[in-house]
Amino acid sequence: MTKEKQQNIQAITNMEEDFARWYTDVIMKTELADYSPVKGFMVIRPYGFAIWENIKNEYDKLFKQTGHENMYFPLLIPESLLVREAEHVEGFAPEVAWVTHGGGAELAERLCIRPTSETIICSMYSKWLQTWRQLPFLYNQWCSVVRWEKTTRPFLRTSEFLWQEGHTLHETEAEAQAETMQMLNIYRSVAEEYMAIPMVVGQKSEKEKFAGAHATYTMEALMHDGQALQSGTSHNLGQHFTKAFDIMYTDRDGKRSYPYHTSWGLSTRLIGAIIMVHGDNSGLVLPPKIAPIQIVIVPIAQHKEGVLDKAYELKNILKEYKVKVDDADGYSPGWKFSQWEMKGVPLRIEIGPKDIEADKCVFVRRDTKEKIDISLDDIQSAVAKTLEDIQNNLYKRALDMREQKTSTAVNIEEMKAKLKENPGFIKAMWCNDRHCEDTIKEQTGASIRCIPFEQEIIGEGKCICCGSPADKMVYLARAY
Amino acid sequence: MTKEKQQNIQAITNMEEDFARWYTDVIMKTELADYSPVKGFMVIRPYGFAIWENIKNEYDKLFKQTGHENMYFPLLIPESLLVREAEHVEGFAPEVAWVTHGGGAELAERLCIRPTSETIICSMYSKWLQTWRQLPFLYNQWCSVVRWEKTTRPFLRTSEFLWQEGHTLHETEAEAQAETMQMLNIYRSVAEEYMAIPMVVGQKSEKEKFAGAHATYTMEALMHDGQALQSGTSHNLGQHFTKAFDIMYTDRDGKRSYPYHTSWGLSTRLIGAIIMVHGDNSGLVLPPKIAPIQIVIVPIAQHKEGVLDKAYELKNILKEYKVKVDDADGYSPGWKFSQWEMKGVPLRIEIGPKDIEADKCVFVRRDTKEKIDISLDDIQSAVAKTLEDIQNNLYKRALDMREQKTSTAVNIEEMKAKLKENPGFIKAMWCNDRHCEDTIKEQTGASIRCIPFEQEIIGEGKCICCGSPADKMVYLARAY
Secondary structure, eight states, X not given: OOHHHHHHHHTSOOTTTOHHHHHHHHHHHTTSEEEOSSTTOEEEOHHHHHHHHHHHHHHHHHHHHTTOEEOBOOSEEEHHHHTTSHHHHHHHGGGOEEEEEETTEEEEEEEEEOSSOHHHHHHHHHHHOOBGGGOOEEEEEEEEEEOOOSSOBTTTBOSEEEEEEEEEEESSHHHHHHHHHHHHHHHHHHHHHTSOOOXXXXXXXXXXXXXXXXXXXXXXXXXXXXXXXEXXXXXEEETHHHHHTTOOEEOTTSOEEOOEEEEEEXXXXXXXXXXXXXXXXXXXXXXTTTOSOSEEEEESSTTSTTHHHHHHHHHHHTTTSOEEEOOOTTOOHHHHHHHHHHTTOSEEEEEOXXXXXXXXXEEEETTTOOEEEEEGGGHXXXXXXXXXXXXXXXXXXXXXXXXXXXXXXXXXXXXXXHHHHSOSEEEEEEOSOHHHHHHHHHHHSOEEEEEESSOOOOTXXXXXXXXXXXXXXXXXXXXX | OOHHHHHHHHTSOOTTTOHHHHHHHHHHHTTSXXXXXXXXXXXXXXXXXXXXXXXXXXXXXXXXXXXXXXXXXXXXXXXXXXXXXXXXXXXXXXXXXXXXXXXXXXXXXXXXXXXXXXXXXXXHHHHHOOBGGGOOEXXXXXXXXXXXXXXXXXXXXXXXXXXXEEEEEESSHHHHHHHHHXXXXXXXXXXXXXXXXXXXXXXXXXXXXXXXXXXXXXXXXXXXXXXEEEEEEEEEEETHHHHHTTOOEEOTTSOXXXXXXXXXXXXXXXXXXXXXXXXXXXXXXXXXXXXXXXXEEEESSTTSXXXXXXXXXXXXXXXXXXXXXXXXXXXXXXXXXXXXXXXTOXXXXXXXXHHHHTTEEEEEETTTOOEEEEEGGGHHHHHHHHHHHHHHHHHHHHHHHHHXXXXXXXXXXXXXXXXXXXXXXXXXXXXXXXXXXXXXXXXXXXXXXXXXXXXXXXXXXXXXXXXXXXXXXXXXXXXX
């Protein structure tokens, strides 16, 4: 290893030493994001934003394929609207930002910056919906929301974040439930197939559900440090908001009815998941399907005749991929290697005079750091295969990691011991009682992440806390 | 004309009677946008948002092709940052919204919702920029901004609007000027080629330039009622902000230097331009390249055997276009015709049992309302040609309209008379004096829209106001 390479890598804290610092180092050094002059607010830099654009495009395509259309609602919500659904205001009022002055004057009613848009959207839906012929309403918006946070961390918890929020209305409860599940499945499929992050999917407990929801469903991922990250939620809102906002329509029988309602959201938080699931001590590791740069070509001895030409020729052959030729002057190949490794580019191609003579190039995989000589004649099929292998390997590696970090426990003492020796998910039985849920949290720091759809019986089927018969298996973990 | 068709069209006010009401009627009836519970803020509905997505995609593609990358900066700007550039704060402070409370507590410093992001972006650029090797900085963001407005109108002037703002840094003044011009050209090319709106391009007067700019360039369009609409601006900011924000770098000679700076923005206002340039008394008229639905297929006698099958077969043949088959039950073809006419769909295809028998269908162009029988064998080439004709015709029609509404004047009396008999652009000479500019505005209500790049001499080359020799020809108009 060259000296400069060592220096570069040393600049990132070892994740085993200090995971939180490793995380922040990766974000800052790879220029995904930066702190801003406003406390708790971050700047998403081009490399981070390009990942978000890729995530957004994949989801947006699937939203549209399933009949959803995008809209845009106002940033500001009058206080009188925010307070109309009781549970909702209780959940969100403490963390909103208030606008009190505009255009040089104090406002008659203060306005909050949207923490989520159920209330303002419902106020419009009540105006627009007249008859069952208009249903379902299948709408979504991509926007930023503000939730005032005391302690913040880039991508994971910031006072402002980018997200999408879907808001739908349906004639029947069954249709709303089907929509809630459909969107959760779309969330999971892109997370697994594009971001290579295996998800546990299931239902939130009453305590953990969205403020105002009938039921909340979630996908939960496990990070390298054994903490869980809630990565997307889909809510069956029943008629809570449609009643609070007088959304009524003439149904097929000519009666006035309230529609059933869903909402679902995911955010730039997913970028935090990508970092903490795939990253290593050299920096980011990006799945090829979501990487802003899939392949970096580093010319060796680039001033020798024909080298740069060959590098650009390869770029042109590979033009269906996102390829960068790093022909920067004044930096050694070794320095470039470690830079692009840090930035998580899935595949590096090295090409120099000796390679050209031998009609070959060198592939270096970011996930395994394996070096392979590739004949230039085979380059297209080799790239396709290698990127696919990397994508699959990252998913498999993440799944192995999660399985290795998932334990079972039948009582709280065992749970504490397991969390200590192998932090991660604990699968355990729960009696569905809020008091037990609170006790577990107090004693272990772990919360119920979800009641997974795939149930099993742990031990003798008794609640991990109170020991009474329990019919629910839950995933527990400390969480971001 | 059927009775129901008449009713539908009557629902839109005649533009010759009341242009402002015609405009609002079109927006509300076609469901482009709606008023919201927050005064001055609008909701952009799916049909309007889909137009914005099409506009955005075209521009974003060209921004990226010219090397720009997207980022995201915080929504909120501390007051201490907003006030750092003197002209800028004077221009924007009166119209910002202030956040004074967050997370249940009063903030130590109030934060404004961005009216534009020069200040917060410059504060970050000063941190990021170290050496000339990093230049140019070519960044853009798509977001919403808030400018508190007293009188608002959907798309044209609302307290919140969606836009993009590019912010670039360069080593030399010449590069910054070239960037400013390049972006203005991109603005113009999409406006003309996709939105079919001819633009007058030129420089703003000192009075009308952006607060804090060295020079502002603009594209201006003329609406059906003879008023101008500023449709996109590109600013050469010189070193005003880079000095105020201490953005310095080590230049090629090893000296500490301030970079040169540009910014450029366009917004959802362009949707207002599309409505007011192309629309007619039946409603919207959308250019094919920007229409969310390019072709609507309306089956006639749709319950007769084979009709719906044929309609969907045509849709499938035309799958490279955005096609909708309107197979809604319970609505007559006549009702559907007028609905889609109102919504501005460029091409309607009617197909019924008699057409199928004759192996043909009927094309109805939205721009000319012309009906043409088309053999089903020729449908693909006929669609391609018809959409291209519509696109070209809309541009030509808009250009003819603008030319018809452009007059010259050599003194203010003549200008008043011309504006009265034929409201629109006035081309006139101006001595470059602010006092004359103000006088013209006071006496005619028209402002200097720009000093166009294509100059000519009007009359004897004397200022329209003071009569002294004038070397600038300007476009004047009443404006939105």
